[in-house]
């Protein structure tokens with residue numbers, strides 16, 4: 092353990108919480124200082140597996156511990172706000188799971204609470220840290236694919252919830268669904284690379300069960316410069332999971348398949364794989380530690396989380412069938 096190791100408390104020890112715990116455990120600039128989960132069984136299991144002795148079922152008790160520098164909040168979306176607002180009050184740096192919140196109103200309160208504070212407020216939007224995605228952004232910015240006129244996001248899931256993420260909320264309308272869980276990653280990436288989304292038009296399909304999440308979405312979005320996005324989402328269908336993000340320019344096409352496989356081609360030619368490894372592949376946790384230690388870092392903060400939430404809510408809960416102008 093290095094002298095400047097930061098002490099992190101983890102709140103929410105589920106499927107995704109454990110993913111980052113594994114990464115944190117490998118680092119010598121982080122001490123896993125405390126765990127919190129409302130499930131006593133899960134808490135006991137994780138405490139034993141990762142040799143953490145400070146354990147709580149109530150996040151309040153963890154947050155008031157003065158020795159804890161930062162918290163990683165990995166509970167389901169509707170609990171993010173109350174935990175994060177209290178973490179701000181107790182002066183903890185925060186790494187929060189996406190989406191930032193479960194509504195724009197909650198997300199705004201969270202973004203306002205950290206605005207002008209000294210605290211680090213980072214989001215876990217992992218796409219941003221993949222070499223292929225950084226290369227993708229570079230290719231767009233170099234302009235070799237011409238003027239970008241169309242983006243297509245396809246999200247097809249034979250199983251929703253996916254087999255690795257079976258829990259009691261991700262298949263429900265209240266705080267689940269693939270638009271929220273998966274769509275938000277791509278919304279944030281689009282905002283990072285292409286700028287502000289100004290208008291959204293969205294139509295969802297739902298099953299009969301009023302509590303179940305969407306099974307389909309057909310949506311369009313517009314950027315300030317006129318480029319348009321088409322979103323085609325379906326779940327509970329035959330075949331393989333298909334996740335594709337295509338960017339169509341006047342000179343060529345860029346494609347990201349299955350989160351990380353980047354390919355590109357000139358119009359009329361073939362799409363060929365592009366190696367993303369030659370761009371710097373920063374890792375989120377390393378960047379978060381740097382930010383907490385006061386060094387420059389590549390993080391996507393609550394302002395980015397809030398902007399993505401504005402689009403997410405317009406897609407998930409459209410006010411009407413037509414174009415909705417977005418206000419940030």
Ligand SMILES: NC(=O)c1ccc[n+]([C@@H]2O[C@H](COP(=O)([O-])OP(=O)(O)OC[C@H]3O[C@@H](n4cnc5c(N)ncnc54)[C@H](O)[C@@H]3O)[C@@H](O)[C@H]2O)c1
Pocket residue numbers: 102103104105106107108127128129130133148150165166167168170188189190215216217256258259272
């Ligand atoms: N960044 C990513 O790539 C990514 C991927 C999937 C999910 N997520 C996000 O991660 C978060 C967690 O998702 P998950 O799939 O791990 O969910 P999960 O249901 O597997 O785990 C959530 C855990 O939080 C605990 N919990 C619930 N309420 C709590 C509270 N008030 N205090 C303490 N613990 C509480 C539950 O007992 C559970 O163990 C969600 O916000 C989700 O949207 C992020």
